Amino acid sequence: METKAAVLWERNAAWQIETIELDAPKEQEVLVELHASGMCHSDEHIVTGDMPFRLPCIGGHEGAGVVKQVGSHVSWLQPGDHVVFGFIPSCGRCPSCSNGHQSLCDLGAKIYSGNQIQDDTARHHIAGEDLALACGVGSFAHHTVVNEASCIKIEPHHPLDRACLLGCGFITGWGSSVYTADVQPGENVVVAGVGGIGAAAVQGAKLSGARTITVIDPSEHKQEIALSMGATHVAKSWDEAPAVVAEATWHRGADKFICAMGVGEGRLIAKALAMTAKRGRLVVTNIHPMLEREVSVNLMDLTLQEKQIVGSLYGSANPRADIPKILELWSGGFVDLDAMVTRSYPLEGVNDGYDDMRAGKNVRGILRYPAADADGAAALESATAGV
Structure with a gap:
């Protein structure tokens, strides 16, 4: 079949909207009609080369849609099912999955090839390439074919243009607070960066019972959004942050410090660690350039105050359990997915969306596709029938 997709042909260039050829799914694969995709900063890392996926590449990893066709060996999904994609696939059988760490599934090692997990070949083509x-x-496409290990089935009443956020950003940030940092009631938390990940980390810290939540971000707009989500203090810069954190924590420092900036910088690790309390935990969630190798920290401070520096992938979460859980929390009013979405764009607006992200205008932009609009029109027609 033919469909449309946003393709990156070279580094530091714009996404190009192309008509592509899409093969039918093989035995362990699923054809999905996409309704929406989050515009995560990680796809910007593909553009800059910080995450070196091979090119040409179809962007997007934070998507949700409706199953249209399944491969012969797929028994638990059928056409019509609603799914969210997990950007780290989970097999359920490897040591990490069986120990409750789906975010570290062994299949994750295969995603950098850009090919299908099943046989390391492609289903997406353009002019024979x-x-x-x-x-x-x-997920920057109207349709895609993915391995079943990348699919998480959800209940059909959840709006897909909100559920898509759980494919990466929201769970990554929320889990960074709830799981990796293990925020406890009464603790003091700092979140550096209020994009999609940082805003979700604020919500996770609030739900976990943090006493104070300080955010570091230069954007007044994002500071206001963070405050509406549960932040208690704001700092507009790393230079201003130490005084704000000292005041918020009665000079104890942050029990948990979460780095959620768009791009990590090794030089900031020392500053973050200096604001971390005795026995505090510094969580590094944001992506650093792959070639960055140097970080300077005060190791005496690390040892004598028993501080910790830990990494977090996908928020140390288990997406098969956590995606349905967070959707239920949203339905109950415990988390706010609506506030995460600043603007929606059509597929053709993908470059506009990333311009807005770079300008600091968006907490999270999403791409919304024709299938979502058609479903919305059908739902409205059904709801108003006979009125």
């Missing part, structure tokens, strides 16, 4: 997929997903 194979296209790579971001994280094995490629």
Whole structure:
């Protein structure tokens, strides 16, 4: 079949909207009609080369849609099911999955090839050339074929243009607070960066019972959004932050410090660690350039105050359990997915969305596709029938 997709042909260039050829799913694969995709900063890392997926590449890894066709060996999904893609696939059988760490599934090692997990070949093509997929997903498209390990089934009443956020950003940030940092009631938390990940980290810290939540971000707009989500203090810069954190924590420092900036910088690790309390935990969630190798920290401070520096992938979460859980929390009013979405764009507006992200205008932009609009019109017609 033919469909449309946003393709990156070279580094530091714009996404190009192309008509591509899409093969039918093989035995362990699923054809999905996408309704929406989050515009995560990680796809910007593909553009800059910080995450070196091979090119040409279809972007997007934070998607949700409706199953249209399943491969012969897929028994638990059927056409019509609603799914969210997990950007880290989970097999359920490897040591990490079986120990409750789906975010570290062994299949994750295969996504950088850009090919299908099943046989390391491509299903997406243009003019006879194979296209790579971001994280094995490629959600900047109206349709895609993915491995069943990348699919999480959800109840059909959840709006897909909100559920898509759980494919990466929201769970990554929320889990960074709830799981990796293990925020406890009464603790003091700092979140550096209020994009999609940082805003979700604020919500996770609030739900966990943090006493104070300080955010570091230069954007007044994002500071206001963070305050509406549960932040208690704001700092507009790393230079201003130490005094704000000292005041918020009665000079104890942050029990948990979460780095959620768009791009990590090694030089900031020392500053973050200096604001971390005795026995405090510094969580590094944001992506650093792959070639960055140097970080300077005060190791005496690390040892004598028993501080910790830990990494967090996908918020140390288990997406098969956590995606349905967070959707239920949203339905109950415990988390706010609506506030995460600043603007929606059509597929053709993908470059506009990333311009807005770079300008600091968006907490999270999403791409919304024709299938979502058609469903919305059908739902409205059904709801108003006979009125």
